[in-house]
Amino acid sequence: xxxxxxxSVAIVTxxxxxxxxxVQAQLGERAAVQAGVKVKGVPTPKDFFGFxxxxxxxxxxxxxxxxxxxxxxxxxxxxxxxVVDRTTLGNDxxxxxxxxxxxxxxxxxxxxxxxxxxxxxxxxxxxxxAGIAVDEYARKLAxxxxxxxxxxxxxxxxxxxxxxxxxxxxxxMATENSDxxxxxxxxxxxLIVPSQNPDGQHLVIDHFNKTAGTSYDRTYPDLYxxxxxxxxxxxxxxxxxxxxxxxxxxxxxxxxxxxxxxxxAGTTSPRIWSPPWDEPMSDTLDPIVVSASNALGxxxxxxxxxxxxxxxxxxxxxxxxxxxxxxxxxxxxxTSTWLTEIASVRDLAYTYTSDKILEPADNTLxxxxxxxxxxxxxxxxxxxxxxxxxxxxxxxxxxPRSWLYNNLYVSNRNGENWTGGPYAYVVPANQRDPxxxxxxxxxxxxxxxxxxxxxxxxxxxxxxxxxxxxxxRTKQPxxxxxxxxxxxxEYPDSARKCAECPLIMPYSETTDNLALLLGVDVDAxxxxxxxxTTRVKGIEPVQQRMPAHPGQRGAYVLSPTSYGLAxxxxxxxxxxxxxxxxxxxxxxxxxxxxxxxxxxPSKDPKARQVLTRASQETGLPVYxxxxxxxxxAVKLKDDTRVGLVRGANNMPGGWMMWMxxxxxxxxxxxxxxxxxxxxxKYDTIVLAPGISANSIxxxxxxxxxxxxFAWARGVxxxxxxxxxxxxxxxxxxxxxxxxxxxxxSLGLPVQNVTPTDRAAFNAPGALLKQSYxxxxxxxxxxxxxxxxWFNNDAAFxxxxxxxxxxxxxxxxxxxxxxxxxxxxxxxGATNVATFDVGKGEATIAGGHITFRTWPRASWTVVTNAVxxxxxxxxxxxxxxxxxx
Numbered sequence: 001x002x003x004x005x006x007x008s009v010a011i012v013t014x015x016x017x018x019x020x021x022x023v024q025a026q027l028g029e030r031a032a033v034q035a036g037v038k039v040k041g042v043p044t045p046k047d048f049f050g051f052x053x054x055x056x057x058x059x060x061x062x063x064x065x066x067x068x069x070x071x072x073x074x075x076x077x078x079x080x081x082x083v084v085d086r087t088t089l090g091n092d093x094x095x096x097x098x099x100x101x102x103x104x105x106x107x108x109x110x111x112x113x114x115x116x117x118x119x120x121x122x123x124x125x126x127x128x129x130a131g132i133a134v135d136e137y138a139r140k141l142a143x144x145x146x147x148x149x150x151x152x153x154x155x156x157x158x159x160x161x162x163x164x165x166x167x168x169x170x171x172x173m174a175t176e177n178s179d180x181x182x183x184x185x186x187x188x189x190x191l192i193v194p195s196q197n198p199d200g201q202h203l204v205i206d207h208f209n210k211t212a213g214t215s216y217d218r219t220y221p222d223l224y225x226x227x228x229x230x231x232x233x234x235x236x237x238x239x240x241x242x243x244x245x246x247x248x249x250x251x252x253x254x255x256x257x258x259x260x261x262x263x264x265a266g267t268t269s270p271r272i273w274s275p276p277w278d279e280p281m282s283d284t285l286d287p288i289v290v291s292a293s294n295a296l297g298x299x300x301x302x303x304x305x306x307x308x309x310x311x312x313x314x315x316x317x318x319x320x321x322x323x324x325x326x327x328x329x330x331x332x333x334x335t336s337t338w339l340t341e342i343a344s345v346r347d348l349a350y351t352y353t354s355d356k357i358l359e360p361a362d363n364t365l366x367x368x369x370x371x372x373x374x375x376x377x378x379x380x381x382x383x384x385x386x387x388x389x390x391x392x393x394x395x396x397x398x399x400p401r402s403w404l405y406n407n408l409y410v411s412n413r414n415g416e417n418w419t420g421g422p423y424a425y426v427v428p429a430n431q432r433d434p435x436x437x438x439x440x441x442x443x444x445x446x447x448x449x450x451x452x453x454x455x456x457x458x459x460x461x462x463x464x465x466x467x468x469x470x471x472x473r474t475k476q477p478x479x480x481x482x483x484x485x486x487x488x489x490e491y492p493d494s495a496r497k498c499a500e501c502p503l504i505m506p507y508s509e510t511t512d513n514l515a516l517l518l519g520v521d522v523d524a525x526x527x528x529x530x531x532x533t534t535r536v537k538g539i540e541p542v543q544q545r546m547p548a549h550p551g552q553r554g555a556y557v558l559s560p561t562s563y564g565l566a567x568x569x570x571x572x573x574x575x576x577x578x579x580x581x582x583x584x585x586x587x588x589x590x591x592x593x594x595x596x597x598x599x600x601p602s603k604d605p606k607a608r609q610v611l612t613r614a615s616q617e618t619g620l621p622v623y624x625x626x627x628x629x630x631x632x633a634v635k636l637k638d639d640t641r642v643g644l645v646r647g648a649n650n651m652p653g654g655w656m657m658w659m660x661x662x663x664x665x666x667x668x669x670x671x672x673x674x675x676x677x678x679x680x681k682y683d684t685i686v687l688a689p690g691i692s693a694n695s696i697x698x699x700x701x702x703x704x705x706x707x708x709f710a711w712a713r714g715v716x717x718x719x720x721x722x723x724x725x726x727x728x729x730x731x732x733x734x735x736x737x738x739x740x741x742x743x744x745s746l747g748l749p750v751q752n753v754t755p756t757d758r759a760a761f762n763a764p765g766a767l768l769k770q771s772y773x774x775x776x777x778x779x780x781x782x783x784x785x786x787x788x789w790f791n792n793d794a795a796f797x798x799x800x801x802x803x804x805x806x807x808x809x810x811x812x813x814x815x816x817x818x819x820x821x822x823x824x825x826x827x828g829a830t831n832v833a834t835f836d837v838g839k840g841e842a843t844i845a846g847g848h849i850t851f852r853t854w855p856r857a858s859w860t861v862v863t864n865a866v867x868x869x870x871x872x873x874x875x876x877x878x879x880x881x882x883x884x
Contacts, residue, residue, distance in 0.1 A: 041075050042175055045167050053164040054379035057349050059208055060164060062201035065194055068167060069096050072174045077101040078185055079174050085246040088226045089199045093246050098173050098190040100182075103146055110189065113145040114255045117408040118334055119477055120416045142404035146186075149396050150256035150335070151389055152193040152247075155233050155263075157200025157224040160208075160348050161378065162262030165385030166194050180394065187397040191254055197232055197243055200224035208348055210706075217704045218347045222648045222712070227658035229651040233261075234852055237324035237485060237512055239443060240658065251330040252448060257407040258296060259330055260392045261339040262385055267352045271311025271359065271371045272384045273341040274300045278319035279504045280495035283420050284480040284487075285321060285331055286411040292336035292403075296392055300340070301368075303391040309384055311343075311359045311371030319495070322506045324484050325852075329447060332481035334411040340388045342381050352376045412477055421474040421483035422524040426460055427515075429468035432783065434542040434619035435564030436518040436856065441470060442539045443514070444485075450476045452533035460529040471533060485514040486522055491819030509765025509791070511818030512854075516767050516787050519563070519857030541619030546612050547589070550624035552603045553884050556611055557588045557623045560596030560781030563856050564618035566863040568598065569636065570664035571614050575606045579636045580879065581780065581868060586629040596780025596864065599628055601883050628883040634777070634871040635882075642667035642866060643674065643682035645738075647695040648712035652736060653688035655853050665866070671711035672699065675718050678725040683870035685725060686862075689736025689848045693719060693745070719745045727838025731869030733862070736848035740794050746842055748835050749800025754792065754846075755825050765791045765851075766818030769809050770831060777868045778805035778834050778843050781860045787816040788831060789855040794846035795829035805861065806832035806845075832861055834869070841869050 048068050051058040060068075073081035078101055085093040103110065116122045117138060127137035151169075153162035170192065173181055184190070195201045207220040223229035228241055235244040251259075265273070275297030281290060297314055304312045318341070320326040331337055345352040352358075352375065359371035396403050431437045445451060452471040457464060472482050489511040495504045515522040550556070558568060560581070572579050580599040585592055600607050602624070615622050644660065644667050646653020653669075660667045667686075674681050699714030715721065723746055726732045734742035743750050755761035770788035772779040788806070798804060808814055810828035834843040843865040849858035874882065 042072055042171070045171055053167050054377070054382035056351065056378065057212075059160055059205050059349050060167060061205045061209060062163070062195060062198060065163060065167060066092060066094055069094065069170060069194065072170060076174045078104065079170070080104055084250065085242065087199045088242050091198045091202060093198055093243070094194060095250070096170060096190075096192040096194070098170070098185065098192065099146070099188065100185045103186075103189055107189065110145050111254060113141055114148065114404065114408055117141060117145070117404060118255055118412050120409070120413040123409065123413075138409040139401070139405055142401045142409065145404060147188055147257040147396060147400050147403045147407075148191050148254045149188045149393060150191045150193070150254065150259040151262070151392075152196050152259065153262045154201060155196035155261065156230055157195070157197050157204040158219060158348060159264035159344065160205065161264055161342060161381035161385050163194050163201065165262070165382045165389065166192060168382065168386055169389050180390070184393045184397045187400040188393065190393070191250070191256060193250075196247060197225050199226060204348075215703065216706055221700055221705050221709055223651065223654045225654070227654045229649060229654050231651045231655070231852060234325045234508065236326065236328040237514070238852070238854060239329075239446065240853060245446075248329050248446070251333060251335065255333055255408060256330065256335050257403040258292070258392065258396055259335050259337045260389065261337065262389070263339050263341045264344045264381065265341040267344050267346070267376065268358065269341065269343045270313040270367070271343050271376070271380075272304065272309070272388065273313050273318065274388065275318075275338050276315050277321055278315055280319055280492050280506060281321045282323075282327065282484060284484040285327070286334070286414050286480070288406050288411045288414065289331050289334060289336050290321065292407060293338045296336060296338045296395055299395045300388050300391040303394070304384070304387055305369050307387055308369075309387060310369045311367070312369065313367045315366050318507055319504060320507045322510070323508050324481075324512045326508045327484070329481070332478060332484070334407040336407060338392070340385070342384050343376055345376055345378050345381065349378045351378075415477065415480050416475060418474070418480055421479065421487065422526045423528050424460070424471055424473040424525050425482065425486045426465055426523045426525055427470040427472070428521055428523070429466045431520055433519050433562040433564070433857075434621075435562045436520050438539065438541045438619050439856065440514055440518050440520050444472065444482065445536070445539045447478060447481060449478045449482050451536040451539075452531075453536050454531050454533050456532045458529065458531035460531065461523065461525040461527065463523065470536070471531060485512065487513065487524070489513060489817045505764055509818070511765065511767055513767060513817045516817060517789075517854045517856060519786065541617060544615045544619060544621045546608070546615065546622055547624035549608065550602045550626045554602040554624060554626045555628040555883055556600040556602055556607060557586065557593065557625060557629070558598040558600075558620060559593045560598065560860070561594065562618070562620050562781070563859040563863065564620055565598060565781065566663045566665075566859065567618060568611070568614045568620065569863065569867060570666070571610050572600060572607070573636070573639045573666065574664060575610045576638065577601075577604050577607045577610060578638065580633045580874065581636065581777075581871070582629060583632040583634060583777075586631055588623045588625045588629065591623065594781065595775055596777070599633060601628075603883070628879055630876045630880060632876050633874045633879050634868050635874050636867045636871045637683050639666055640867055640870050641681065641683045643670040643678070643685040644668070644688060645670045645685060645691055645696065646688045647691055648700050648709065650688055650690045650695070652690045652848070652850065656686065656688050656850060659850070659853050659859070669711070672713045672715050673711070675715045675721040678721060679728055679730055682725075682730065684731040684733060684866050685722065686866065687732070687734040687738035687742055689738055689850065691738040692741055696722070726840040726842055729839040731840055732837075732842040733865040733869070734842065734844045735850055735862070736793060736845070739844035739846045742842055742844055746835075746837050748837075748842065748844065749802070750796040750798055750830070750833070750844070752794045752846070753797050753826060753829050754795045755822065758792075761822035761825050763790050763792055763815070763820035763823060766820045767816045768814040768820065768823060769811065769816055770806055771809050772806050773804060776803045776805040776834070778803070778832055778861055778864050780864050780868075782806075786857055788847050788858060789849055789851050790820075790847050791851065793848055795826040795831060796833065796844075796846055798830050798833055802833040802835050804830050804833045806830070834865070843869060
């Protein structure tokens with residue numbers, strides 16, 4: 001997918017009130033078969049894998065897990081194994097549906113009922129035709145269905161225990177005919193995702209198994225999701241990755257009433273953690289959905305204590321209900337999401353031992369049965385994981401109609417009557433960046449937001465809007481989700497344990513304002529208004545008409561104001577079409593375009609073909625001039641060669657790879673071998689956020705990692721080699737924390753002025769005010785003012801010669817959306833600046849302006865720095881000659 005398409009849960013032996021003794025032991029195999037037990041031909045996990053799940057140092061690989069699930073499905077009429085998609089690396093994305101055979105045969109009917117329950121407008125229409133009150137009708141309809149209960153393992157692939165647990169869970173549900181399994185299978189449909197990141201399962205477990213008996217480290221040393229690494233559950237509102245998109249489609253199709261995400265935490269964390277959640281809570285969330293999540297967690301606490309499983313805690317450090325990136329998408333459908341975090345062991349699968357008890361021995365209300373051992377094993381992880389899964393199953397299957405009625409019907413009815421947001425969000429037509437508009441609206445459309453488009457001009461909130469503007473009303477099924485993504489976030493002062501207690505910071509960031517991140521103007525309109533509209537079915541880029549061919553001495557010209565320009569440049573370079581950037585404003589077809597406009601010779605026959613396709617895919621207009629504007633310019637280096645320094649397991653570098661791949665940038669990840677002669681391979685080198693001196697000089701130890709990771713080994717003189725690269729004419733771009741690495745290594749005249757005292761200064765993932773000097777090449781095409789991403793990053797005082805492209809205004813309060821305190825301390829400080837270094841140049845951005853690819857409005861700065869700094873100045877008269 002190119003950038004043009006971006007926008008995107010020990011078998012329980014004593015369960016309270018339930019018989020959990022395997023039925024074979026009760027009845028004997030013959031009687032069990034007669035009772036409907038599906039045991040014939042289904043091997044136990046030990047028989048199939050050769051070991052029990054949780055055995056010391058043993059992990060079932062994912063191919064074997066898939067074969068086992070498929071075998072069970074082939075031999076059971078209460079299991080259905082499906083491959084629903086392919087992953088980023090082309091692996092199967094499997095799921096297992098489990099329920100009684102009657103439910104599985106009528107699953108389409110069940111899903112249809114559950115979808116109808118989720119739409120209060122459909123309920124009103126059907127209730128009216130039936131001649132009964134809508135609430136009564138919804139209860140009757142819920143009685144005809146069963147809820148879907150969703151269980152998901154190992155989104156984080158080094159958290160290996162959950163998939164191993166689910167092997168035992170699936171075997172038990174397929175072979176046991178106890179009161180417990182009958183209740184679950186009769187009253188729910190289980191949707192089991194053995195891994196939400198199958199690629200990582202293959203990488204991590206295969207590496208663990210291949211390194212057995214060697215001197216190599218057993219834990220996979222690099223990103224276990226090809227791009228996102230451990231951030232793969234931080235993609236739940238941008239939905240950029242294939243796996244995130246697959247999950248959303250599953251959520252939309254199956255509409256689960258509850259989702260159990262199975263996680264692991266550090267070795268010294270609570271043995272197991274579950275909700276209730278910590279503060280804060282977004283007011284866009286329905287209280288039924290949240291209270292049900294808390295109830296699931298508390299019931300699991302009760303069941304774990306009843307089984308004597310020590311070390312269970314709740315309401316301890318997880319406040320994930322503020323931001324959409326961790327809230328996810330499904331709660332806005334009526335799904336109660338909850339998670340368990342289980343402590344990890346040593347080297348993935350070996351007993352962790354300490355010289356002291358692993359948990360504090362004092363009883364507290366949040367830990368009523370403390371852990372009192374010095375050891376922790378993989379077998380315990382598997383057993384605790386199974387116990388939590390069975391508890392969640394028991395809770396939902398014990399009251400299925402209530403879960404359907406409350407989570408699907410009542411929560412969505414509440415959403416329709418919700419008054420927390422504005423009447424509507426209006427997205428004006430004629431945005432300065434039509435590609436950003438396409439990105440945003442495509443994402444909202446994928447999330448099944450109801451989108452209207454104005455067929456005539458209209459007035460709302462006292463403002464005139466042109467035909468073609470989008471309208472997103474909040475009185476709709478996904479209205480709360482829309483508000484979550486488009487509101488200006490004001491972090492709640494109520495997020496405290498007591499009135500005098502310190503403010504609780506969220507688990508993740510403090511804002512996820514989609515429009516501000518992408519660079520789209522959006523207005524919140526509080527009062528109802530009238531507009532002639534049509535319902536949008538699918539989002540397409542703004543349709544642009546290519547101009548007539550300007551002749552052999554003419555030029556095609558594109559505005560620099562869209563981050564989609566990066567794709568156009570990459571496409572042109574791939575086609576060997578020369579490209580230039582105007583160093584001053586130009587006028588073409590009566591339009592004044594700011595400095596940085598892209599100039600393309602029309603005499604190249606490939607130019608029109610490439611630009612036509614690029615314009616159709618991005619929505620960017622192409623203009624034509626019969627002669628190139630007489631302006632000084634920068635000729636971009638043909639097929640600019642870009643090197644990305646990301647190091648091993650560097651997530652910001654993974655996100656950079658994803659963006660580069662979507663755009664089509666001609667890049668490679670810099671290998672340790674490349675430092676011998678960087679200039680021979682690269683024109684521009686990008687240091688990804690997170691790259692430190694140690695990342696480069698020490699890297700991965702070759703003695704502890706197989707040869708395929710030699711690319712990430714340390715280069716002791718790597719910083720000197722980078723300095724030589726720049727001084728000899730190379731172009732360096734350093735982003736986020738890597739800016740300080742570059743500044744120190746190159747001796748740049750800057751001083752980081754961001755305070756380190758978080759009591760006095762704190763901006764933990766917020767959008768702050770930013771001013772741009774649009775005449776400086778690094779800021780070409782940016783608006784004069786637009787918010788920038790800031791997460792307690794570096795801000796600089798520049799003490800020498802530099803071109804300052806972006807700075808924080810000298811104001812008392814820089815906050816635009818989210819939470820920040822004490823920002824006056826960086827008022828007037830520099831964010832983005834370019835320095836001459838020998839024959840080359842270096843551009844640094846102290847802020848993490850590429851954070852998880854969210855702040856795409858800032859990607860224009862990256863494009864400018866990557867390409868301009870490797871280019872060559874061309875004077876106006878010489879430019880004219882080049883276009884003849």
